[in-house]
Amino acid sequence: MTRLIGLLNCRLSRYAVIGAGGAVLNILIMMALIGTGAHYVTAAVIAAEITIITNFILQERLAFADLTEGKRPFIYRFLQSFTFNTLEAMARVPFLWLLVEYLHVHSLAAQAGTICVAFFSRYAFHLKFVYAQQDQLPVSQRLHQWVTVRGIFSRGRGAPSIRDPRPKPVGGSSSRPAGLQEAGNDEDQ
Structure with a gap:
């Protein structure tokens, strides 16, 4: 029983x-x-x-x-x-x-x-x-949350820059490779 x-x-x-x-x-x-x-x-x-x-x-x-x-x-x-x-x-x-x-x-x-x-x-x-669960949401919803929460299309802190996809010239003050600069680092772009 x-x-x-x-x-x-x-x-x-x-x-x-x-x-x-x-x-x-x-x-x-x-x-x-x-x-x-x-x-x-x-x-x-x-x-x-x-x-x-x-x-x-x-x-x-x-x-x-x-x-x-x-x-x-x-x-x-x-x-x-x-x-x-x-x-x-x-x-x-x-x-x-x-x-x-x-x-x-x-x-x-x-x-x-x-x-x-x-x-x-x-x-x-x-x-x-x-x-x-939140981590089991459909891909389209997870992508939407990722885009809106991370602010990928804004210039929020930590969001990658999508303005110019071409590689930047080497020799800036950043130790990151060219083209991978964060949106918040305007002095290197």
Whole structure:
């Protein structure tokens, strides 16, 4: 029993339980929509969007709650998660269609299979990007922070000069090689 409790305390296990619940909800929504006459692809897309939202809310509270403190705002995390999961769900649609139309797999079973296959990519994305530590931010954000914090396009102290990339003549008062003078050392430039 204590081993089971320990396993449920693991982040991946909590994410998996939420994902399994979301997959069941997804299939139930899809089944209800197909029962009302919706095409299975339309039903799959609607079910995916609903469960993307419900899963995110549960993940915020249960799987990644300890990683939300002092991080990016809720709306930013939501939009990043929603965008990735929607793109991932749309990428699954052609596979769903192929499974149903050419391999004659029942649409609900095909949907369940594609959801399971995509599980680890969704987990990895959320852990590495949506709930990333500061040093694990995406490259574009790290570059943006580096540029704005270090003031690379300003003449702040310690920022490299980008005015003239040509090497400077040797013989200045600095011991640094030509072309590597700091922006704050105007007398050597």
